[in-house]
Amino acid sequence: MRELEHIRRAAAVKVMIFDVDGVLTDGTLTYGPDGEATKVFYVLDGLGIQLLNKTGVKTAIISARQSPIVVKRAADLGISHVYQGIHDKRVAFKSLLEETGVTADQCGYIGDDVIDLPLLLQVGFAVTVPTGHSEVQHRAHYVTRANGGRGAVREVCDMVMRAQGTYEQALAPYFA
Template sequence: MMSTPPLAHIERAKRIKVMIFDVDGVLTDGSLTYSADGEVSKTFFVLDGLGIQLLAKTGVVTAIISARKSVIVVKRAADLGIAHVYQGIHDKRVAFAQLLEATGVTADECGYIGDDVIDLPLLTKVGFAVAVPSGHADVQHRVHYVTRAAGGRGAVREVCDLVMRAQGTYDAALAPYYA
């Protein structure tokens, strides 16, 4: 288990320049619905999407790294303005190395939110490692923060808000909506 004193995750969130999201179980609730012709559908939570957009407006780069490949994810990422999308790469370290090269940041300046053991290679490298409450126990014991909200039900928004608050950009990001 990563030993993180209480509220140390706030200090870690302050340093984040790139926030990376897993898809299944994080941006979605982890359910995969197959149609009779084999098409897979996923459901995304609207509050998570706006959180990603607000975070990006503060200057934090957003990215997706997912072992599964889906045109639905490409569409959702385009809708949210996520330019860095890596799919179908089971060794997520490969995609992570490409992302670091593309953005010019260090691993310590990245945050990652995942839910299963396939995410551990990244969760143990980034500066701010996050899991969802339904995540695998081995994952939850190795992260800096476990969200209160479930994957696909506000976990991503919780993390985006947390990063913005830690960086002092939350009020400015939401100000246009209070006018």
């Protein structure tokens, strides 16, 4: 029954929103000699986002931390809505809803810590990763099998496309 519930929720997603640290990355923060933070992204996750974009699902990033690397990665992947340095993620979420014209029920969000709870409790499809905080796991509609920064995002993108019946179409160019 629970599996059917998260598939139903994934089918309704029109905007998929991603946290960065612990979701698009494994959550490790590495600092260079000048104090700049570096991030490592997983290519399978990136292609999943690009494929999801091609099916018409909009994608967004909402992160409490600020990083020029995130802006670069978002541009590379075609993520057009990027909100960074916002600790009250509800503020960014409200702006995103206004910009896209969707309702909270039509959004999915994947986050991993208690700072993500205000959004996870509002969206129609709330997702976390296996390394996410226990309070987040308890309230999420779905916990991925893969870890953040190691395929969790791809798992969710594939799930949304399958639930919406667009998965085969999205992959078709690779089988030609």
